[in-house]
Amino acid sequence: MADTGQWGEAARWYQDVVAVGSACDAWQAEFDRQRMPVRARATGTGDPHRTSTVSNGERKADLLLSPWERNFSLVLRAGASVLLQGYPPDLATAAGAAWLWLSGARPPQVASAWPFLGSVALAEARERGDRRESSWLWLYENHCADPVGVRLRAFVVLAFHEPRLRVLLPYTSHWALRFSTTPTWPFSGVYPTVVPAQTPDRYLVHTADGRVYDETDAERALQHVLAELQD
Numbered sequence: 001m002a003d004t005g006q007w008g009e010a011a012r013w014y015q016d017v018v019a020v021g022s023a024c025d026a027w028q029a030e031f032d033r034q035r036m037p038v039r040a041r042a043t044g045t046g047d048p049h050r051t052s053t054v055s056n057g058e059r060k061a062d063l064l065l066s067p068w069e070r071n072f073s074l075v076l077r078a079g080a081s082v083l084l085q086g087y088p089p090d091l092a093t094a095a096g097a098a099w100l101w102l103s104g105a106r107p108p109q110v111a112s113a114w115p116f117l118g119s120v121a122l123a124e125a126r127e128r129g130d131r132r133e134s135s136w137l138w139l140y141e142n143h144c145a146d147p148v149g150v151r152l153r154a155f156v157v158l159a160f161h162e163p164r165l166r167v168l169l170p171y172t173s174h175w176a177l178r179f180s181t182t183p184t185w186p187f188s189g190v191y192p193t194v195v196p197a198q199t200p201d202r203y204l205v206h207t208a209d210g211r212v213y214d215e216t217d218a219e220r221a222l223q224h225v226l227a228e229l230q231d
Contacts, residue, residue, distance in 0.1 A: 007049050013070040023065050024052040030095040038099060054098055061098035076101045076110065083107045083126050086117040086144060118143045131183045132169045136160060139170055148172045151196035154218035155203055162222065164229055192228045194221060
């Protein structure tokens, strides 16, 4: 049994895991229970009590236990590329999804079987390396409840269906939504920026030449952005 003190404040959220020893020990016990021939190990970074990883060739599944609440995070990778990620409700689910991925299933198959990892459309976009489409789907679906995505939600719901924006790459920086014609850094900086206001579902639009439109709702903010695209 692990020393509860080594877990710090996180121990109160994971008494069942602490009783076994660590995230690695608890996840391994779940793999063993489901008769999955997988060997879990602690990751080389982060808190060794709250992290674990399993791999098969270039395929890897990383598990992380949040220190602030009882929350499991699962990331499925191929090499350095993240193909799927989400919050499984328990270690049994995390083990099942990881095993399907390590067994060679394609990302859309895994997403279809385990919806907490995001939509099949998002999995397909990431599998084919379409960063523009996957970035739009990530923002629009926001299945991981990213706080930036939550604040941008009202605007993104409208922008997602606008063809003139869908040809651009959306990305977030400093809580703002930006657009680029380039899929990787350096991003082009010639497009307006959408900044969430303090009031929910209200936005400021900053133009590339330094002007700022008054705070407004999502629909009007979208009109400002599109007007700048036409100039």
